[in-house]
Amino acid sequence: MSGSGNVRTRNESAWLLPSDGSRVNHRLRADMRTFDDAEEVDLVVVGAGAGGSVLTQRLARRGWRVVCLDAGPFWDPDSDWVSDERGAHTLYWTEPRQIGGTDPVPLGSNNSGRGVGGSMVHFAGYVPRLHPSDFATRSRDKVGADWPIGYPELKPYYEHIEHELPVAGQRWPWGDPHRYPHSPHPVGGNGEIFLRGAKAAGIEARVGPVAITNGRFGNRSHCIYRGFCLQGCKVNAKASPLITHVPDALAHGAEIRPDSHVSRVLLDEGSGRVTGVEYHRGGVLRRQRAAAVVVAGYSIETPRLLMLSTSRAFPDGLGNRHDQLGRYLMVQGAPQTAGRFEAEIRMYKSPPPEVSTEQFYETDPSKPYRRGWSIQTVSPLPITWAEHVTAQGHWGEVLREYMRDYVHWATLGALCEFLPLAGNRVILADETDRHGLPVAHFAYSMGANDHALMRAATESMETILRAAGASEVMTIDRYAHLVGGARMAATAADGVVDADHRVFGVPNLFIVDGSVLPTQGSANPALTIMALAARAADRMVAIGRTTSGTGTL
Amino acid sequence: MIYRSPAQRAITPQHRGRFPGFDVVERADDWDALTAGTVLARLGPAAATVFFTETEAGIAGALLDRLLAQDGEPRIPVLALIDARLAAGETDGWHYDDLPEDGQAWRDTLRYLESDASSRYGTGFAETQVRRQTVLIQQVQDLAAASECWHGLPAERVWSLWTRYACTAFYSHPWAWNEIGFSGPAYPRGYLNPGVDALERFEVADHDDVDPGPFADRVERARHRHLEDQP
Ligand SMILES: Cc1cc2nc3c(=O)[nH]c(=O)nc-3n(C[C@H](O)[C@H](O)[C@H](O)COP(=O)(O)OP(=O)(O)OC[C@H]3O[C@@H](n4cnc5c(N)ncnc54)[C@H](O)[C@@H]3O)c2cc1C
């Protein structure tokens, strides 16, 4: 447990949750400190997701006066969420967006959330770290990009966040080997098949790492193995910032302002500094003044918001002097392969995240492609399972027959490290949203290395399932996890923010979310985004000390 | 305990299924009220169509019956569920840049189906024989598989739109869960027996465990034979 310290002294969220079986501390929310629009707060954060919530919590603890605005609701798991696949629709960002390119990436449920807690409200719950190699793929493998920071700079923050979520899993042998604070959960049918098949095929697999408590942790409840993690955890067992960081932020005087859609970051052209944000709330256009602004709206909305914030100094969008904004957006290739077994697997009867392997993560010099993939259990519920079946071209009676066979199938998902390409980007579309603002257009096209990885990853999943005894396999090609679009770089010509998350050319504007990632590895991104946010808070405090003397910016 | 008449128990669409007697709604007392409200609402009487015109509803109804093989009662009211969704403008939060937004895309594609039916068979889609409807639908799917266009729209996108809406509505319904052996909502109850070949007390084992592969081959070969048979 190196570096973990005592979690409660760093983040009391789990102890601020109620212990009576309800999921929200209503007292804490009712007593929340609030700020006036006209009052210049120390910091406005746009987006209360993985990045924005952690940053808000950290800086509120340092005494900063922080307002965090989110376009969506301040969720109450008891009264807002249902244990139902179709009913989870309200959790997603369903404002219009356009997708294109040769390999368009569906968004919405598959990719982005809305409301306090962000996309982690309905994320699966896998929380692996990046490998040290991910920070220097350009120098090591001649592909991707080098980060301006290295793994050692992030490592202490990974450890902190792993204890705050907290993470359950077996000792991790890949990347920088490490342990997890909670022991692994028991596995269900899908996990059993993965472990059995991997063993038979000579592939190492491990249980975890998942952000689901396994043991006493404040007032978080134990997982009841009901399989609805992607629909929001009504139990408070799976981590999301709504329960892991927001309660502590409130206790330290931050304001979380929900239902507030930010439409513009305001710039004072004289000083070249941002002065706050303009936002829509309850049909009224308002302005919150702030000494500094952090954008944390995720890879589509962050570039879009900055593109909407034009001025004479930045005609192509705030911080976009070098045409870098919105570019190098990445998704992971996420083919899912299912295998049929005579036995009943009933994969819905456990959290979808159970078992993973990172054996194929690093570049294999004997292969024609660079970089690699990871494999994890995924356990689609019926509506999503129907997508798997229709993707095979089945419809009508055949679709129904495959669906009736649901309980016999086990499903694995791969995450392939697709490489960052300048042409994969967000721009503003010719269509507008309910506020009359142009929506985002997201173009995605795969490269040759990406295609090779998809094929190899699919074969490896087929191998595991066949080794476990599958009589038939079927694969669906999907994508998961947006990152990039405002990447971190050493120079303004190569990216949007510097190593301190500061937007090049705007001294008091920062981006602290998944859009800053220059590469993505084959790890699910949420833990890295939270660790980056925790580090960014320390960097902002350091900058504040040197520039203003007061400690803030 | 919610009252249901004996005829309302363990229903599966068109009485098909492999889990005899399995009845998801039987567990509704174990569900939280919010979830129960959401799920049970799908069993309520189907609302009148408001998004689709009467002609469109006729075409869409036939299309959806074919896509989901709902060739008899009891039928899950898929058309009504989709109509309500389109009327509320509840999209998936994205659309392909080469397809209009979902509502317009539905209207356009229904019109194209109608024109296919009339140019090929000289009748409307809704009133033409089931076999012919199947042929017309299969053609769209074949174009989709070949990444070609249908009436100027990428057929793959059209196919994705139709099947996404159809399956989302159908597999959100408790009758469909009875049919496939899925236990539905699980809060606050959870599961006590995860694992291979492990059942909960209330779950029913598969009584007709057959690999769907060979069946699929037969049906899909037959559909293509129809395609060739038809003028
Ligand atoms: C189905 C699914 C499964 C996933 N599974 C995993 C997993 O297993 N492991 C993993 O690591 N990751 C997973 N992810 C991805 C992970 O959830 C995201 O990478 C992560 O949450 C992104 O963090 P973020 O801070 O960049 O943005 P988010 O967490 O998405 O937060 C952005 C917030 O900003 C708000 N916002 C956006 N624009 C505005 C605006 N203009 N004004 C006000 N507010 C705004 C949004 O409402 C949102 O709440 C999954 C995602 C999905 C959708």
Ligand code: SF4
């Ligand atoms: S399976 Fe466990 S962690 Fe996932 S949603 Fe259910 S209770 Fe929460």
